[in-house]
Amino acid sequence: MRSRLHSDDSGSTGHEKATPVSLFLGSDRSALIVTVLFVFSLLSVPKFNLPGVIAFGTFPLFLMFATRLDVNIIVKRLLQISPFVLFMAAGNLVLDRNPVMTISGITLSGGMISGTVIVAKTIISVAGLLTVTLCIPFYRICCALESLHVPDLLITQLILLERYSSVLHKEAQAMQKARDIRSFGRRGKGLFRTAPLLGSLLLRTTDRAERLYRSMSARGFNGRLASRSPANMSPQEWKTVGLWTLFFLALRLIF
Structure with missing residues (x-):
C-alpha cells in the first residue's frame, strides 16, 4: 500500500486550486x-x-x-x-x-x-x-x-516534520508541567536543571518517533508519500x- 501526497480530485499536477497569490x-x-x-x-x-x-x-x-x-x-x-x-x-x-x-x-x-x-x-x-x-x-x-x-526523501521528511511537530510540542509541555509541579518559586528552573530535561526530551522524542515509524510500517508505509509523476x-x-x-x-x- 502506498500513501498518496495528492488527493484524487486534484488533477495531475495538484496546482489547480486557487490561492490568494x-x-x-x-x-x-x-x-x-x-x-x-x-x-x-x-x-x-x-x-x-x-x-x-x-x-x-x-x-x-x-x-x-x-x-x-x-x-x-x-x-x-x-x-x-x-x-x-x-x-x-x-x-x-x-x-x-x-x-x-x-x-x-x-x-x-x-x-x-x-x-x-x-x-x-x-x-x-x-x-x-x-x-x-x-x-x-x-x-x-x-x-x-x-x-x-525535489527528492522524495526530502518531501517525505518535510511532511512528517510538519505533521508530527505537535507531538514534540506536547512532550515538551508535559515535561514543563511536571517540572513546574515539582518546583517551588525559581528553584529547579535554573540552567543546570533545564539542560538534563532537554536531553530527556530528545530521548523521549526519539522513542516516540520509533514507535510511530513502526506503526506506519505496519500499515504499509514504504518510506515515500509522493506517488505521481510531476x-x-x-x-x-x-x-x-x-x-x-x-x-x-x-x-x-x-x-
Missing part, C-alpha cells in the same frame, strides 16, 4: 520559483547598497496588501527572529570601523551600513517567504516541490516566472 504568482509551483528568484536577487545586492535592498521590499508589501494578509502575524514572527538578526549584524560594527560618510554631523562607518543592510535583507526576505507560505497550505507546497523534482511547466507558468524575473532584474539594474 494565484492571481499574482500563478500556480503553487511558479510561486515557489518566483520566491526563490526573489530571495537570490535580494541576496545579490551589494553589502553597502541599502536603497537597493529597500527597493526589494516592494515584493512582500505588494503581496501583503494584494492578498489582504494580517500584517500582525508577519510582524510577530519577524520580532521573534529579530534578536538573532541583530546579534549577527552587530559583528559588522566591530569588524568594519572605517568611516564611509557623514550625515548631519554623524559619521557612519562601513560596519553600520553593512550591518543595516544585513538586517534589512533578512527582514525583507523572511517577510517575502512568510507572505507566500501563509497563502499556500503546506501540503500544497510539498506538491509543488515534488513537481520541481508534470512539465505550462506556458502560463513560464510567463509568470519570466515577468517576475524581469521585474527583479529591473530593480537590480536601477538600484
Whole structure:
C-alpha cells in the first residue's frame, strides 16, 4: 500500500486550486520559483547598497496588501527572529570601523551600513517567504516541490516534520508541567536543571518517533508519500516566472 501526497480530485499536477497569490504568482509551483528568484536577487545586492535592498521590499508589501494578509502575524514572527538578526549584524560594527560618510554631523562607518543592510535583507526576505507560505497550505507546497523534482526523501521528511511537530510540542509541555509541579518559586528552573530535561526530551522524542515509524510500517508505509509523476511547466507558468524575473532584474539594474 502506498500513501498518496495528492488527493484524487486534484488533477495531475495538484496546482489547480486557487490561492490568494494565484492571481499574482500563478500556480503553487511558479510561486515557489518566483520566491526563490526573489530571495537570490535580494541576496545579490551589494553589502553597502541599502536603497537597493529597500527597493526589494516592494515584493512582500505588494503581496501583503494584494492578498489582504494580517500584517500582525508577519510582524510577530519577524520580532521573534529579530534578536538573532541583530546579534549577527552587530559583528559588522566591530569588524568594519572605517568611516564611509557623514550625515548631519554623524559619521557612519562601513560596519553600520553593512550591518543595516544585513538586517534589512533578512527582514525583507523572511517577510517575502512568510507572505507566500501563509497563502499556500503546506501540503500544497510539498506538491509543488515534488513537481520541481525535489527528492522524495526530502518531501517525505518535510511532511512528517510538519505533521508530527505537535507531538514534540506536547512532550515538551508535559515535561514543563511536571517540572513546574515539582518546583517551588525559581528553584529547579535554573540552567543546570533545564539542560538534563532537554536531553530527556530528545530521548523521549526519539522513542516516540520509533514507535510511530513502526506503526506506519505496519500499515504499509514504504518510506515515500509522493506517488505521481510531476508534470512539465505550462506556458502560463513560464510567463509568470519570466515577468517576475524581469521585474527583479529591473530593480537590480536601477538600484
